[in-house]
Amino acid sequence: MQAIFQQADGALVVGTSGGVAVMDRVSGRFRRVPMQDESGRQVTEALDIRQDAxxxxWAVSRRALLRFNELAGTFSSPxxxxxxxxxxxxxxxxxxxxTDGALWLLTETGGITRVDTRTGLHESYLDGIGVYSALRDRDGVLWAATSKGLARLREDGGIRRFEVFGHNPLVADxxxxxETISLxxxxxxxxxxxTYGAGLNKMIPGSRFFRTYRHxxxxxxxxxxxxxxxxxxxRQGSVWVGTRYNGVARLDAARRVVQRFGHDPARADSxxxxxxNCLLEDSRGNIWVGMVDSGICVLDRETGAVRRLRHDPADPSSISQDKIWCLFEDRDARIWVGTSKGGLNRLDPATGKAVRYRHDPADPTSLSHDRVRHIVQDxxxxxxxxxxxxxxxxxxxTxxxxxYVHDPANPASLSNDRVTPILRDPAGFLWVGTDQGLNRLDPATGTFVRYGExxxxxxxxxxxxxxxxxxxxxxxxxKxxxxxxxxxxxVRNYSSRDGLAGTEFYMNAYHQSRDGEVFFGGFSGMNSFLPRDVA
Structure with a gap:
């Protein structure tokens, strides 16, 4: 027996290696239903049986789709x-x-095809992949079990496409x-x-789409x-990851580490x-690495060479300090460097020469502090x-x-002076993270609205x-x-129970790719996700 289906009246229809049989509810006996393909040949197997809206x-054999004709009492090919x-x-x-009357035909090597049985119009997906089972969840999302993983249909503005979520040994969840076979x-x-040989997987649709990367x-x-x-x-789609104690790694499109960069005392180009502390890709494709205590390293992707930029007390055109907090490239391809105690630097990427901007207690138009943690351009x-x-x-x-500073007497001021990330939204508001909550700044009025726990x-x-x-x-x-x-x-909060690598994240350890994928890094690894996938 290969398929069982119960009709609305309670009758059982079964598919076997010998064809389709219907059980008589009174006698409990089965009667065989004749099946013929398009050429009139008898079909002697039924792998699956379904009922449309x-x-x-409908029944399928290995080589035929068959529709039941109630008047004739037989299955035949449409x-x-x-x-x-x-x-x-x-x-x-x-x-x-x-639910719309269409049929999805699942195949062993030809993917999945959607057919409108009234018009004959069709669309095919997942070519070359085996598809073994499909269902629509209670939110209306179509899922398919395939030879390459679990596939989900995205339907945006009449355009359909499948995303496949496969096994990744580096992603814990x-x-x-x-090889998925049933849903x-x-x-x-x-x-x-x-799955075929690897057990059963449990998933809450829409809630566990945090990809986890660990050591x-x-x-x-x-x-x-x-x-x-x-x-x-x-720009080539590779993911670069900086770590607290283990250098830099580059991940390929499959999100596996394929290249590592670290310190080698015997090599001046390491x-x-x-x-x-931070990473930047400049407009020329070079990767800039801000170090915790030893300046900046610039990686040339073509040659693999590393150029070092360090603070030199005897050279006022060197970077002001070796403790690097943030890196930013402006629209004129200049590199801006935020340091721990040395203020802001404007760097010429060709020469490595820097212009320094510092806090001056006597000048209210100077930087308000020499620790610069984040930079964005208006x-x-x-x-x-x-x-x-x-x-x-x-x-x-100039x-x-x-x-813009915290004023305890003014609730419309910044909530805290230790500013972390900054983001400008399309409406022109500035979102400012601090150690004491989130702020929305209206640049036109200079006033803040505060949000927090x-x-x-x-x-x-x-x-x-x-x-x-x-x-x-x-x-x-x-948290x-x-x-x-x-x-x-x-507000919706997510924790380790939702698939996060951990709940403690590093300051400024975040990135959003050009296609909207979000990355957050922390004490237990890294998570990435597409916001539209997370419930």
Whole structure:
């Protein structure tokens, strides 16, 4: 017996290696139903049986799709050219009847084909992949069990495409094996995925799409260290990861480490140390690495050479300090460097020469503090600087800054002077993370609106920030990740129970790729996700 289906009247229809049989509910006996393919040949097997929205029964054998004719009491092949072509070129594994009346034909090597049985129109997906089972979950999402992993159909504006989630040995909560063969959703909404030899997988649709990357001892393709302090996705799609004690790694499209950069005392073209604070890809494709205590290293992707930029007390055109907090390239391809105690530097990438900007207690237009933690550029060309002494709007042309600081007597001022990430939204508001909550600055009025744990955020210490296509903010903290919707003020918090590598994230250890994927790094590895995938 290969398939069992119960009709609305309670009758059982079974598919066997000998064809289809229907059980008489009164006698309990089965009667065989004749089956013929398009050429009139008898079909003697039924791998799957389904009923469409109009009540019509469908069955598939390895080489035929069959429709039940109630008047004739037989199964026969419908006159649909695409189906007949598939029957000649591939092997059917199952059929799925969709709510709109369309059929999805699952095959052993030809992917999955959607057929409108009324018009004969069809669309094919996942070519060359085996597809063995399909279902729509209670949220209306179509899932398919395939030879390459679990596939989910995305339907955006009439355009359909499948995303496949396969096994990744470096991702703790990826599917246990690519060869998935069965699907079931229980009453609580959990999706159960059966595999060929690697057990059963449990997934809550829409909630566990955090990809996790960790250090695995003995595995050279895993992250080089446990603590992730910086990351970026370059223009070629590679992911670069900076660690606290183990240098830099480059991951390929499969998210496996393929290249490592570290400190070698015997080589002057290696990193100056293994402790990394920040990463930057410049407009020429070079990777800049900001070190914890030893300046900047610039990696040439073509040659693999490393250029070192260090503070030289005897050279006023060298960078002002070797403790590097942040790196930023402006629209004129100049590199800006934020340091721990040396203020801001404007660097000529060709010569390595720097111009320094420092805090001057006697000058209220100077930087408010010499620790510069974050840099973003405004459309007018000015730079927004996050410092340990508040937020600064810095004019590169004049070298002067306007300060925004915490005022205990003014609730419309910045909530705290230790500024962490900064993000400008499409409406022109500036979102400012601090050690004591999130702030929204209206640059036109200079006033702030504050948000924090009292509003539902996981923690007041904001470490990283990203904005999704729906205008929601994603915030990394010391207590997990928060999704915050400014328009409704709704908050959803995520923790290790949702698949995060851990809940403690590093300051500025975040990145958003060009396609919207968000990365957060912390003390237990790195997570990435597409915001639209996370419930």
């Amino acid at each position: 109009q009540g019509t029964l 006159d649909i050219p695409r189906v007949q072509m598939l029957a000649r070129t591939t092997i059917f594994t199952a059929v799925f009847c969709d 990826s599917i246990s094996q690519n 079931f959703q229980d009453a609580s909404g959990i999706l159960w995925v059966g 695995v001892p003995g595995d050279p393709a895993s992250l080089p260290g446990k603590e992730v302090t910086a990351m970026l996705v370059d 990193l100056t140390e293994d402790a990394v 459309p007018d060309g000015s730079l927004w600087l996050g410092t340990n002494g508040g937020l600064n709007r810095f004019d590169p042309a 070298g002067k800054a306007v300060r 009292k509003d539902g955020l996981a923690d007041d210490g904001i470490q990283g920030m990203a904005l999704d296509e729906d205008g929601r903010l994603w915030l990394s903290t010391f 997990g990740i928060s999704r915050f919707d400014p328009s409704s003020r709704n």
